[in-house]
């Protein structure tokens with residue numbers, strides 16, 4: 517199967533050019549000046565299909581490097597399965613995800629890795645890789661870190677919050693960091709001070725403060741800044757590279773920026789919710805509505821300027837990339853477990869389908885450049901997590917993961933509109949985007965065209981990742 521995408525504007529993180537893109541089988545075969553022939557052959561009459569991208573952007577498929585499909589968490593499971601979640605991702609122009617294998621205390625890491633393979637295999641619409649969560653860091657977990665590297669898992673996530681669920685103490689963190697420093701893998705950190713949060717939560721509930729806004733008020737930015745600083749110091753001590761996930765507080769960004777200025781291999785990820793949504797407007801919505809936006813780290817105060825700072829840090833590269841932390845729960849039967857106690861609301865927001873559009877609106881609004889959009893949503897995730905070359909770029913030899921994006925199109929986000937995620941609400945209901953995902957190609961196959969899903973369950977394959985390109 518040969519496909520020619522003609523007359524488009526190809527946008528890579530390094531620049532923009534008018535070019536035709538030839539996909540042969542599963543890979544990009546050539547990027548050519550518009551109307552070029554190849555060895556004297558007219559391309560258009562020698563391919564199976566032609567996509568006219570006149571007036572449109574041709575970009576590398578999005579990579580969401582932080583998702584939790586069907587994650588067991590908060591007494592329930594994230595409501596998107598690998599099947600529904602990856603199909604929704606495809607609709608939104610994302611052609612790869614990196615999901616998290618969960619290991620709770622006492623479980624065996626390798627067993628869990630095999631279990632996650634079973635959940636995903638044959639079910640995904642797009643390609644997928646895995647990070648590994650470590651909770652208690654057993655001796656067998658350390659050897660598993662070496663073994664998993666050979667299986668294409670080069671990043672390990674630890675939690676400084678969620679005591680009794682995920683939390684690793686500082687000694688356990690240091691042990692895992694020492695192993696990462698020696699085997700070249702990346703430590704990912706959920707950086708919030710769990711003990712402080714647990715105390716504030718207990719005090720809030722005892723005082724009768726049970727509504728969703730208290731989720732945010734009991735997870736203050738100081739708890740995020742302190743844990744971010746501590747993680748940076750432990751990484752400094754051990755020499756491990758550190759990737760701080762879902763950064764939401766401007767003070768945490770400042771810690772990351774200072775460490776980077778100091779020459780340390782520290783990286784920051786943020787998510788669209790921290791750019792657009794706030795403690796006051798969403799978490800503080802009347803009644804129980806705020807439960808829709810209970811996630812951790814929490815939405816921050818707009819009055820304190822966090823959202824503005826997140827956009828700024830993305831532009832200045834104090835923060836390197838944007839994932840979603842896609843972890844959806846329905847209001848009915850899931851979020852409503854916390855109707856009388858915010859601490860029982862399952863933590864998570866779903867937005868795997870909207871990340872590309874929400875960040876593109878940042879281009880329209882003059883907050884980031886077109887090339888930076890591609891960089892933070894595709895190229896940097898590929899480089900950060902050992903996928904670059906195959907993913908994250910439009911060049912010969914790369915996988916044929918390509919999105920035709922229409923800057924003159926329009927996207928209305930909301931239930932009954934562009935929503936394909938398995939959620940009974942949208943965290944972005946009513947958002948209007950000045951752009952549209954027209955065609956999504958995954959390894960040479962059109963999987964979404966004009967909002968229609970054309971793929972098949974199981975099109976997506978496991979991607980064994982290499983080491984991060986950002987480490988020397």
Ligand code: DUC
Nearest residue numbers: 811812813843863864
């Ligand atoms: N935060 C969430 O909101 N959900 C899943 C796990 C996490 O760290």
Ligand code: ZN
Nearest residue numbers: 706761762812
């Ligand atoms: Zn987390």
Ligand code: ZN
Nearest residue numbers: 582584841843
């Ligand atoms: Zn997460």
